[in-house]
Amino acid sequence: MDFRAPQPIVEAIKARADHGVFGYTMDDPQLREVLVKRMADRYNWHIQPEDIVFIPGVVAALNTAIRACGEPGDNVLIQTPVYPPFLSAPAANRQINNEVPLVYTEQNGILHYEIDFDAFEAAINPSTRTFLLCHPHNPTGRIWSTDELKQIGELCLEHDIVVVSDEIHCDLVFEQHTPMATISPEIAQNTITLMAPSKTYNIPSMGFSFAIIQNPELRQRFQMAEMGVVPHVGVMGYTAALAAYQYGDDWLQAVIDYLRSSRDLVTEFFQEYLPQIKLTIPQGTYLTWLDTRQFAMDVPAQGFEQWIDPFFLRQARVALNKGALFGKPGEGFARLNFATSRSLLLQALDRMRDAVERYATQK
Numbered sequence: 001m002d003f004r005a006p007q008p009i010v011e012a013i014k015a016r017a018d019h020g021v022f023g024y025t026m027d028d029p030q031l032r033e034v035l036v037k038r039m040a041d042r043y044n045w046h047i048q049p050e051d052i053v054f055i056p057g058v059v060a061a062l063n064t065a066i067r068a069c070g071e072p073g074d075n076v077l078i079q080t081p082v083y084p085p086f087l088s089a090p091a092a093n094r095q096i097n098n099e100v101p102l103v104y105t106e107q108n109g110i111l112h113y114e115i116d117f118d119a120f121e122a123a124i125n126p127s128t129r130t131f132l133l134c135h136p137h138n139p140t141g142r143i144w145s146t147d148e149l150k151q152i153g154e155l156c157l158e159h160d161i162v163v164v165s166d167e168i169h170c171d172l173v174f175e176q177h178t179p180m181a182t183i184s185p186e187i188a189q190n191t192i193t194l195m196a197p198s199k200t201y202n203i204p205s206m207g208f209s210f211a212i213i214q215n216p217e218l219r220q221r222f223q224m225a226e227m228g229v230v231p232h233v234g235v236m237g238y239t240a241a242l243a244a245y246q247y248g249d250d251w252l253q254a255v256i257d258y259l260r261s262s263r264d265l266v267t268e269f270f271q272e273y274l275p276q277i278k279l280t281i282p283q284g285t286y287l288t289w290l291d292t293r294q295f296a297m298d299v300p301a302q303g304f305e306q307w308i309d310p311f312f313l314r315q316a317r318v319a320l321n322k323g324a325l326f327g328k329p330g331e332g333f334a335r336l337n338f339a340t341s342r343s344l345l346l347q348a349l350d351r352m353r354d355a356v357e358r359y360a361t362q363k
């Protein structure tokens with residue numbers, strides 16, 4: 001996001017910096033209490049302070065969870081397209097990607113992504129130990145419904161697969177978010193939930209996130225897998241996180257309102273001026289997923305990927321994330337991040353429209 005972090009976080013960091021001593025630190029019991037209350041208030045989710053494991057980053061936690069749940073050679077289920085570090089995590093831990101594509105429908109230029117439950121179940125094999133869920137989903141912006149979560153959570157229980165639910169975008173939502181672990185007590189015992197204030201309050205460089213693991217045996221496995229590899233959270237991380245969760249929510253509400261209007265603006269813009277490009281309407285995150293395959297039908301399919309990637313960068317001076325990085329079903333797609341000022345966003349959209357129009361007339 002291009003937005004300055006909430007002032008109470010800035011003040012808390014300055015005050016802690018003035019202390020002048022930056023040694024190793026103890027974890028913060030007050031922060032545990034604040035998180036316990038937050039989960040109860042937001043999701044009616046009643047966790048214990050000891051269920052929380054502080055970690056410096058969600059990607060580190062994804063990798064740790066894979067090692068905690070499986071052995072080299074085991075399989076990790078991943079739904080594509082997805083945030084690229086999901087795709088590299090199994091091999092980094094000597095395990096194997098078991099990729100199941102999400103499916104989508106299109107109506108009036110709007111893409112709607114869903115889970116193909118039959119394909120999901122068919123992808124499970126005797127070596128599948130872990131399922132990495134992205135919820136809200138990056139890049140499509142889907143917030144999975146309670147029915148979808150229940151169905152997939154129960155399939156994982158049935159096949160003895162631990163769910164690792166990356167819920168880093170849970171606060172940046174335009175509709176109600178339901179954590180996977182709140183679906184049932186059995187699913188809670190089978191889930192590692194990953195959350196953070198980093199996206200929410202635009203403080204990722206503070207290196208603070210947390211896992212909620214209600215199953216003590218699973219929690220112990222996770223902590224053993226961290227040992228000696230994942231560093232402890234630093235004092236600035238604790239300081240920023242406590243200030244964020246205590247005093248950041250007015251700022252957060254204003255950001256969500258702003259992002260919602262920007263999302264609507266992006267949707268209307270594409271529908272009116274660039275209907276050749278289909279897109280998702282995200283329920284959460286600040287990302288829109290664009291299907292760019294149809295505005296340049298004359299480019300041969302096998303060369304499209306190499307052609308589209310530099311097109312918007314060179315012709316519009318707009319940097320999108322290349323869809324193929326999100327897995328095979330992302331080829332020909334691109335991810336647009338709209339968490340910037342309205343004027344910059346409008347400028348980017350205008351430039352994309354002009355580039356597409358120029359392309360159409362020059363053909």
Ligand SMILES: Cc1ncc(COP(=O)(O)O)c(C=O)c1O
Binds near residue numbers: 059060083168196
């Ligand atoms: C779904 C998802 N998980 C994790 C991360 C990164 O988390 P961290 O910086 O804590 O490793 C991101 C950042 O874009 C993300 O979108």
